[in-house]
Amino acid sequence: MSSTRRRVRGGDREVARLRRVALDAAAAGLYVFPVQAGGKLPAVPRHSAERCRGRGICAAGHQGWEQRATRDRAQICRWWSGTGEAARFNVGIACGPSGLVVIDLDTSTDPLPGWGGATTGREVLDQLAARHGQTLPATYSTVTPTDGEHLYYRMPQGLALRNTHGGHGHSLGPLIDTRAGGGFVVGAGSIRPEGAYMVAEHGQIAELPGWLATLLTPPPAPEPRRSAPLVLSTRRANAYVAAILAGESAAVEHAAKGQRQITLLTAARTLGRLVGGGELDADNAHALLLEAAGVHIGVEGFTRAEAERTITRGLAYGARAPRRIDRRHHTDTTSGAGGSGEA
Numbered sequence: 625m626s627s628t629r630r631r632v633r634g635g636d637r638e639v640a641r642l643r644r645v646a647l648d649a650a651a652a653g654l655y656v657f658p659v660q661a662g663g664k665l666p667a668v669p670r671h672s673a674e675r676c677r678g679r680g681i682c683a684a685g686h687q688g689w690e691q692r693a694t695r696d697r698a699q700i701c702r703w704w705s706g707t708g709e710a711a712r713f714n715v716g717i718a719c720g721p722s723g724l725v726v727i728d729l730d731t732s733t734d735p736l737p738g739w740g741g742a743t744t745g746r747e748v749l750d751q752l753a754a755r756h757g758q759t760l761p762a763t764y765s766t767v768t769p770t771d772g773e774h775l776y777y778r779m780p781q782g783l784a785l786r787n788t789h790g791g792h793g794h795s796l797g798p799l800i801d802t803r804a805g806g807g808f809v810v811g812a813g814s815i816r817p818e819g820a821y822m823v824a825e826h827g828q829i830a831e832l833p834g835w836l837a838t839l840l841t842p843p844p845a846p847e848p849r850r851s852a853p854l855v856l857s858t859r860r861a862n863a864y865v866a867a868i869l870a871g872e873s874a875a876v877e878h879a880a881k882g883q884r885q886i887t888l889l890t891a892a893r894t895l896g897r898l899v900g901g902g903e904l905d906a907d908n909a910h911a912l913l914l915e916a917a918g919v920h921i922g923v924e925g926f927t928r929a930e931a932e933r934t935i936t937r938g939l940a941y942g943a944r945a946p947r948r949i950d951r952r953h954h955t956d957t958t959s960g961a962g963g964s965g966e967a
């Protein structure tokens with residue numbers, strides 16, 4: 625089968641189809657970015673954080689796919705406007721900016737002994753729901769070319785969940801990953817050599833049920849060693865805000881070398897949203913982030929000035945999407961996570 629030579633304005637027909645998929649997703653409120661044609665790896669940016677020369681869009685710090693993901697129609701049209709197979713980008717959906725938690729159900733050929741011989745993440749999830757006396761609400765979902773399922777949920781307000789990996793840490797269970805902050809999924813309408821990503825369940829994206837949110841909420845981070853700003857902040861904030869602060873602070877502190885800039889920027893954006901929502905003082909947020917980044921300053925070219933710039937930029941960006949914590953709503957979530965973290 626030879627590749628089609630039919631061209632339409634702004635690219636070939638397949639590019640046009642994928643552009644439509646991306647525009648529809650953006651119109652539905654999701655932040656999209658190009659994923660390699662026929663693949664599942666981000667196609668932007670075209671340089672790594674380590675190779676970043678700080679030019680153009682990266683002038684004030686490296687911009688990864690999560691930062692570049694957009695709902696802007698003009699940008700989407702620019703991305704999906706080429707011709708030829710390499711230009712037929714699949715559609716990545718950045719979960720963090722989109723406010724999504726996607727439950728990624730995998731399959732295995734080895735039956736799981738602890739789960740009645742289950743071979744799919746779907747079975748594990750159903751058993752988990754049964755153990756908790758819960759059912760899963762209907763929500764938009766897709767199937768992947770390798771028989772996986774992606775269940776889309778909205779991130780409950782005030783939560784900033786990150787990815788989890790099946791069977792590790794506070795994940796839901798084996799064969800179940802979750803994609804949230806720092807994660808993405810390949811959207812329905814995208815193609816791989818094995819097949820297509822297709823909508824399984826049409827309709828609205830339901831909010832992540834509280835019991836799943838609780839299971840996915842990391843236990844509060846341990847008290848930091850030497851952080852006056854954090855203590856000040858936590859006194860002002862409620863426990864929920866404090867948990868977010870501690871989590872972001874720990875993420876920055878423990879960021880791998882190539883991830884320092886992105887992690888700091890992401891943390892600053894998260895805190896910036898809380899600043900914008902009046903949950904957190906801007907100076908405290910800045911001081912907290914700078915302190916967390918302190919372990920990296922002076923190490924392999926990471927400068928204090930650079931850290932300061934990134935923090936300032938991230939906080940300003942985040943403040944444009946203010947986030948307020950609904951305290952009543954999250955009381956049980958917070959205490960539930962604290963309780964299960966005690967073991």
Ligand SMILES: [Zn+2]
Binds near residue numbers: 677678685686687
């Ligand atoms: Zn860059």
